[in-house]
Amino acid sequence: RLDFTLKGYSLSATLGEGSYGKVKSAYCNKLKCNVAVKIIDKRKTPQDFLERFLPREIAALKRLHHPSIIKTYEIFETSSGKVYIIMELGVRGDxxxxxxxxxxxxxxxxxxxxxxxxxxxxxxxxxxxxxxxxxxxxxxxxxxxxxxxxxxxxxxxxxxxxxxxxxxxxxxxxxxxxxxxxxxxxxxxxxxxxxxxxxxxxxxxxxxxxxxxxxxxxxxxxxxxxxxxxxxxxxxxxxxxxxxxxxxxxxxxxxxxxxxxxxxxxxxxxxxxxxxxxxxxxxxxxxxxxxxxxxxxxxxxxxxxxxxxxxxxxxxxxx
CATH class of the missing domain: 1.10.510.10 (Transferase(Phosphotransferase) domain 1)
Incomplete structure (x- = not known):
C-alpha cells in the first residue's frame, strides 16, 4: 500500500472482487484523473493462474492499443508480491x-x-x-x-x-x-x-x-x-x-x-x-x-x- 502511495496514487472505493484480487478506483496525481486499479496478490493465487493466465493478460494489455479497448497506463509489482494493473476507468459502469x-x-x-x-x-x-x-x-x-x-x-x-x-x-x-x-x-x-x-x-x-x-x-x-x-x-x-x-x-x-x-x-x-x-x-x-x-x-x-x-x-x- 505504501509502495502504491509513493507512486502517486490514492486508492478509494472497491469496484469489484474476484477470487484472487480486487479492482479499486484510485486518483492518479500524474494523470490528474481517476483510474481503475486491479490488484492481484500473488501469495494468494494458485500456481496455474500465475504461470498461465496472469502473464497472458499482462501481455495482451501491453500489446493492444485501440480507442475501444480499455487503456492500460502502468503495470508494476511491489516487494510484498502484489501486482497492480492501472487502467482507464469505465466511469459509466458496464x-x-x-x-x-x-x-x-x-x-x-x-x-x-x-x-x-x-x-x-x-x-x-x-x-x-x-x-x-x-x-x-x-x-x-x-x-x-x-x-x-x-x-x-x-x-x-x-x-x-x-x-x-x-x-x-x-x-x-x-x-x-x-x-x-x-x-x-x-x-x-x-x-x-x-x-x-x-x-x-x-x-x-x-x-x-x-x-x-x-x-x-x-x-x-x-x-x-x-x-x-x-x-x-x-x-x-x-x-x-x-x-x-x-x-x-x-x-x-x-x-x-x-x-x-x-x-x-x-x-x-x-x-x-x-x-x-x-x-x-x-x-x-x-x-x-x-x-x-x-x-x-x-x-x-x-x-x-x-x-x-x-x-x-x-x-x-x-x-
Whole structure:
C-alpha cells in the first residue's frame, strides 16, 4: 500500500472482487484523473493462474492499443508480491448495468456501440489474439458512453501450425450464456470464431434487453442453439438487417459463421436504409429469451475469478 502511495496514487472505493484480487478506483496525481486499479496478490493465487493466465493478460494489455479497448497506463509489482494493473476507468459502469437501467437500445445507437465493439475485436483478431470471455459485463462505458472492451484474463495468443492454420483451443472459458455451442460441448475450436458467437449474444442483448438463450439448463440450451432457433420477440420492432446480422452471428455451424471482417461489412453496419432478405421463419420460432434481471449480478471492472471456478467452467486439455 505504501509502495502504491509513493507512486502517486490514492486508492478509494472497491469496484469489484474476484477470487484472487480486487479492482479499486484510485486518483492518479500524474494523470490528474481517476483510474481503475486491479490488484492481484500473488501469495494468494494458485500456481496455474500465475504461470498461465496472469502473464497472458499482462501481455495482451501491453500489446493492444485501440480507442475501444480499455487503456492500460502502468503495470508494476511491489516487494510484498502484489501486482497492480492501472487502467482507464469505465466511469459509466458496464454494458449490462447500462441496459438494465435504460432498457433496450434504439437500433441507431446500438449500431454505433456494436461498431465500436466489433472494431475492438477486429484489432484483437488481427493481432492473433482471441478474447474468449466476451460478455456485457466486460464491456465498460466511458463518460460519453463509448465502448471500452476490458478483462483479458482469458485471452489467448493464437499459434499456427506448419500450414499456417490456427491451432485449435480445447479450453472452455467464460460464461455459459455467452459461450458458443462448440465451446460448451468441448469441441476443439478456433477461439476467434467462438468470439463471434459471443458478439451475437451481446448484440441481441443490446437491442432486446434480454438474453437470447436461457442458460439455466445448458444441455437444453445447446440443443436449441444447434437447431439455429433464435427467438425474435414480436414485442419490439427490429429491422430485417439487424435480425439478419444476429442470425448470422449466432450460427451454430462454425464453417458458416462470419469472421470479424464480414461482420464489419454487414449491411446493418453500413447504412440504416439497405434491404436484404429476411432470415427463414424457423429463426423466429422458440421463445427462449431470458430476462436480464434473472441473471446473477456480476461486478463491473471485476478482478477475474480463476478459470476453474468460473461459472459453468470446465477445463479440459490444454488452453
Amino acid at each position: 454494458l449490462l448495468d447500462y441496459i438494465k437501467i435504460t432498457g433496450a437500445m434504439k437500433e441507431d445507437f446500438a449500431r454505433l456501440k456494436f461498431q465500436q465493439l466489433a472494431s475492438a475485436i477486429k484489432h484483437c483478431h488481427d493481432s492473433d489474439l482471441a478474447h474468449r470471455d466476451l460478455k456485457c459485463e466486460n464491456i465498460l462505458l466511458d463518460k460519453d458512453l463509448n465502448v471500452k472492451l476490458s478483462d483479458f484474463g482469458f485471452s489467448k495468443p493464437l499459434s499456427r501450425d506448419e500450414n499456417g492454420r490456427t491451432i485449435l483451443s480445447k479450453t472452455f472459458c467464460g460464461s455459459a450464456a455467452y459461450a458458443a455451442p462448440e465451446v460448451l460441448q468441448g469441441i476443439p475450436c478456433d477461439p476467434k470464431i467462438s468470439d463471434i458467437w459471443s458478439l451475437g449474444v451481446i448484440l441481441y442483448t443490446m437491442v432486446y434487453a434480454l438474453m437470447p438463450f436461457d442458460d439455466s439448463n445448458v444441455r437444453k440450451m445447446i440443443y436449441i442453439q444447434k437447431q439455429h432457433r433464435i427467438p425474435f420477440p414480436k414485442s419490439k420492432y427490429l429491422t430485417t438487417e439487424c435480425k439478419d446480422l444476429i442470425y448470422h452471428l449466432l450460427q451454430p455451424d462454425v464453417s458458416q459463421r462470419l469472421c470479424i471482417d464480414e461482420v464489419l461489412k454487414h449491411s446493418w453496419l453500413q447504412t440504416p436504409k439497405s434491404h436484404i432478405p429476411t432470415p427463414p421463419s424457423a429463426a423466429e420460432t422458440g421463445e427462449c429469451s431470458q430476462n436480464l434481471h434473472d441473471k446473477k449480478p456480476e461486478h463491473k471492472q471485476e478482478a477475474k475469478t480463476h478459470p476453474a471456478e468460473q461459472e459453468g467452467q470446465k477445463e479440459n486439455g490444454s488452453s
